[in-house]
Amino acid sequence: MLQALSLGAVxxxxxxxxxxxxxxxxxxxxxxxxxxxxxxxxxxxxxDREGHPIHLSWRFLLYIPWLLWEIVKANIDIARVIVRxxxxxxxxxxxxxxxxxxxxxxxxxxxxxxLTPGTVTIGLEEGVLSVHALTREAAEGLIRGDMDRxxxxxxxxxxxxxxxxx
Amino acid sequence: xxLLADIASWACLIxxxxxxxxxxxxxxxxxxxxxRMHGAGIVDTLGMGLILAGLMIHEGFTMVTxxxxxxxxxxxxASPTTTHALARAALNxxxxxxxxxxxxxxxEPGERTGGPSKT
Numbered sequence: 001m002l003q004a005l006s007l008g009a010v011x012x013x014x015x016x017x018x019x020x021x022x023x024x025x026x027x028x029x030x031x032x033x034x035x036x037x038x039x040x041x042x043x044x045x046x047x048d049r050e051g052h053p054i055h056l057s058w059r060f061l062l063y064i065p066w067l068l069w070e071i072v073k074a075n076i077d078i079a080r081v082i083v084r085x086x087x088x089x090x091x092x093x094x095x096x097x098x099x100x101x102x103x104x105x106x107x108x109x110x111x112x113x114x115l116t117p118g119t120v121t122i123g124l125e126e127g128v129l130s131v132h133a134l135t136r137e138a139a140e141g142l143i144r145g146d147m148d149r150x151x152x153x154x155x156x157x158x159x160x161x162x163x164x165x166x
Numbered sequence: 167x168x169l170l171a172d173i174a175s176w177a178c179l180i181x182x183x184x185x186x187x188x189x190x191x192x193x194x195x196x197x198x199x200x201x202r203m204h205g206a207g208i209v210d211t212l213g214m215g216l217i218l219a220g221l222m223i224h225e226g227f228t229m230v231t232x233x234x235x236x237x238x239x240x241x242x243x244a245s246p247t248t249t250h251a252l253a254r255a256a257l258n259x260x261x262x263x264x265x266x267x268x269x270x271x272x273x274e275p276g277e278r279t280g281g282p283s284k285t
Contacts (some may be wrong), residue, residue, distance in 0.1 A: 014236075018233065071212065075212035078205075078208055082188055082205065089196065091263060092265055110250070115246050117212075120250075121246075122254070132201075
């Protein structure tokens with residue numbers, strides 16, 4: 001139920017932002033279509049902890065700025081590697097164990113790795129990630145496991161709780 | 167104030183274009199499919215981000231900026247997915263990542279294949 005309400009709020013907010021109309025009639029029509037969409041999503045069984053993970057929202061919001069800064073640093077490193085006349089690349093394939101408990105956590109970790117230039121996740125099976133790293137520094141950064149720890153912290157204590165709501 | 171905003175906006179646009187260009191050069195210069203994906207990664211993180219940030223500064227606090235922010239959010243969710251799909255397709259098509267000029271053997275968890283860490 002909590003997830004359905006939150007999905008409705010997000011959808012209505014998105015509708016307001018995209019439409020930019022604030023007349024009562026249009027607001028009502030927007031609300032009506034939001035409700036219909038939430039009902040359909042519920043009937044299709046799309047509203048669950050994985051599809052709409054409100055249980056990690058605020059921790060996730062703290063993670064985003066750190067991830068963005070990592071992406072900027074990695075971008076500059078890789079751009080520097082590419083523009084050098086003799087590219088100092090050293091491609092390697094790593095196998096990493098993600099310490100997250102849920103599949104959602106593993107996916108957040110894998111996607112964070114892919115978003116960071118210099119490392120791309122090419123496989124994820126039962127918590128073991130295959131990562132293609134372009135440079136030695138990028139590979140060593142991942143082996144240090146900073147990002148892994150932070151994603152696990154995002155998942156955090158919220159994972160211990162059982163299913164609730166819709 | 168308007169002048170400052172203009173300068174910041176153009177700085178972001180030019181820096182973003184520069185990163186997009188470097189990413190494109192990377193796609194051409196890097197040796198194999200898997201390495202080239204890193205070049206594409208530059209284009210759709212910092213290249214895209216800086217160009218859209220420049221446009222946001224140009225627009226100020228308007229509805230257009232809200233939509234630009236949404237574009238950034240959606241690209242940040244979609245780009246790793248497409249990169250991953252590309253990597254899977256390459257692997258399934260029988261391509262192996264180049265490691266030290268050779269194709270990589272499979273490694274155990276926690277191990278690293280190729281590169282200077284081998285003793």
